[in-house]
Amino acid sequence: xxxxxxxxxxxxxxxxxxxxxxxxxxxxxxxxxxxxxxxxxxxxxxxxxxxxxxxxxxxxxxxxxxxxxxxxxxxxxxx
Numbered sequence: 103x104x105x106x107x108x109x110x111x112x113x114x115x116x117x118x119x120x121x122x123x124x125x126x127x128x129x130x131x132x133x134x135x136x137x138x139x140x141x142x143x144x145x146x147x148x149x150x151x152x153x154x155x156x157x158x159x160x161x162x163x164x165x166x167x168x169x170x171x172x173x174x175x176x177x178x179x180x181x
Contacts, residue, residue, distance in 0.1 A: 115172035
């Protein structure tokens with residue numbers, strides 16, 4: 103699996119998780135950035151909703167965890 107496919111799959115995993123726990127009408131701003139450099143994957147998520155900063159941060163933390171698990175799954179299959 104090439105880097106672009108890994109990035110796309112990790113992005114989709116994070117987006118899918120966020121969409122599963124936050125109703126779209128409550129999302130004011132969402133930015134998901136996934137990068138890959140030399141086999142190292144970076145995941146940066148910014149979420150703003152009307153639910154409050156602490157709830158948003160917990161959602162972001164969980165989305166990063168889910169996306170990171172996807173990275174591990176994909177990179178283990180790549181080897």
